[in-house]
Amino acid sequence: MSEDDPGADDDREDDPGADGGCENDPERFERLPATADERGVEGRATRQEVVDFWDERFGVPPETFEAFTFWEKGAGKVWALHGDAPSPIEVEALGMTFLRTRQEHWKPTTDAVQRFGRAATENVIELPREHARRFVAGEDLEPEWDGDWGYLIVAHELVGGLEPLGVGLFTYGTLQSMVPKGRRRDL
Amino acid sequence: MDVLARYESLVDDYEAFLAACERPLPQAVRVNGIKASRPADEEDAVERVREAFADEGVEATPADWNPRVLRVDTDEPGNTWPYVHGWVHGQEEVSALPPVVLDPQPGEAVWDAAAAPGSKTTQVADLLDDRGLLVANDSNLGRLSALRSNAERLGVTNVAVTNQDARNFSLNPFEVDAFDRALVDAPCSCEGTIRKNPTVLDDWTQGHVESVAGIQKGILRRAVQATTPGGVVVYATCTFAPEENEAVLDHVLDREDCNVVDYEVGLETSPGITEWDGEQFDERVREAKRVYPHQNDTGGFFCAKLEVGE
Structure with a gap:
């Protein structure tokens, strides 16, 4: 397997509690910026990129996520919340773990796929x-x-x-x- | 000591009560509409779940009082396809009562003060149609992981999990001044779970009951304070001890602007009691409901609906 193989990371178990080694406060959730123009934290995924990922990779229509906001806690873990909340917010969990970003191949969680994957076509x-x-x-x-x-x-x-x-x-x-x-x- | 003997004078048919306490509990699951429903079609989530169980040779029979609760004739409902997909959650029948009494409406802000491991939290989320802010709090960090994994398997996306002492819970993290409804499914001596945990009474002491009652009073008071005028607070325990039930209501009725109100549910129940161990309680505690194991072949339970003063 090549070095950038998406399976090479250790998150085969998407344990939402295993936030070892991240640079952010693990209890602090920050809403993803809408687009790259609004990005304040380096490497952070944008809402647009997240929605595009589900659309382009799996054919899940962007409107599926209209009522959802996306949040990053720790390095690269994106959470989906139905509705909105003040950002930043310090809580133990916010919505559901949704997507692993900050790696070459983004990886949806089991729970996200079960919740939203019926709409997938690709x-x-x-x-x-x-x-x-x-x-x-x-x-x-x-x-x-x-x-x-x-x-x-x-x-x-x-x-x-x-x-x-x-x-x-x-x-x-x-x-x-x-x-x-x-x-x-x-x- | 023989703990259950304390309740001989309260129970209408004490022999039937004792006999029920010795029988194992029927296996039950709750249908989770968040994942079992398919918005695009009209087929009912309950029917879809029953069909999936039937394909695996498991008979699933809806409870009379709540068709979302299914009694299943398997010892391992966790090892079935409906469970893997989060279409169902293993939950004792009577424990599905408090969220029904709470009756949250989609879009409302709801606080679950003692949420772990999340059976009732996820039921509230389902009743909210997974919309609106659901704040699930538990003071025990270790139990939060069970809450989180249940919420995620059941596809809940409107929940924020907090780890505070519910007795002085702060709404600061959230942009709400008060909740529309609050659920206090209080930590308790768990006497009513004896059918599931036959040893639950082995370590029973009056001192523990009194100490947990102090915590319950603190949590229920905070729930009333944190709920908007006219809002609803549901107080529930899985114990028979009046110290943890009517006495807690009596304490809070005396100190906070709220009322205990009647509610309808299709279960056989007994009213709250107004006298225990020489102590008199506020007459309004009669509106609470006691559920004894022999009445509906469930675990034991206590559930009261409170309305916060305008």
Whole structure:
């Protein structure tokens, strides 16, 4: 694997509490700037970039996030809040952990994909039931996939609809389960 | 000591009460509309969840009083697809009562004063349609991780989690002067959970009851103060001890501008009591409801609805 491989970081478990080594106050949330022109903190993602990421990578329409604000706590962890709050704000959690930025390949969280991933139209890989079981158990799979490499939304069919399970990292023919340890299940 | 014997004079059918306390609790889950609903279609979230359970051979039967609560015939509802997707949350049936009584309306500002591990917080979020500011506080930092992971699995995005002593909670971080509603699901001696935790009474002492009652009074007072005039505060415990229930209401009625009001719920309940251990309580505590295990085959519970003075 190359040095900038998106799987090389240690956030296979998207534990929202593991904020080791960040330069900001880990309890301080700051709202993302709307656009690059308003950016005050170096390296911080903008709202526009976040919305564009979901649109371009997964085809999730930007209007999905109209009522949401985005916040950074620590280095690169972006949270999504339905509504708004004063910025900065010192609380333990604000909305849900949503997206890991400040790395070459941005990575959505399992919870964000489950919450918003039904609206995705691109880079969604549908697994048959047996593979879905193995995926939520944390196993790596070798599915048929001739689409993009990188982070995919992994889904399966459940009572008549496609339901997102989480995030998988597809490289070299392997789909690596990004389901955090605490969310894995043997079904 | 035989703790339950304290309540022989309160319970209508003491033998049935004791027998129920010895039976294990039925497994129940609550349907989470935030993730089980699909806005684009008309299919009901409850039906979708029941169908998903049925596909796994699990029968899920809605409770009469609250169709969002399903009794399930599996010992491991956590190892099912509906759970993995956050369509359901494992939650004891009677513990789904306080958010229903609170009746939050989408867009309102709501405070959950003692929120961890988040079963009722996430239910409030669902009733809010995940809209409006929901402040979930707990004084115990260690328990916040359970609250956060439950909120995230259930797809809650309108919650701010705080770690304050609820008794002197500060609204400073937020741009609100007061909450529209507040839930005090108070830390308590948990006597009513005996069906789930058969050893819960082993360490029971009068001293602990008195000490936790002091905390409860402080939290409930702060909740009344932090709620807007005309707003609603719900006080709930999972214990039978009047010291932690009616006595707490009596204390707060005496010191804050609020009233205990009646509410309707399709469960068999008993009214709050006005006398205990030689002490008389404000007559208004009758409007609170006691839930004994034999009445609805649930855990034991206490739940009061308060209205803050205009």
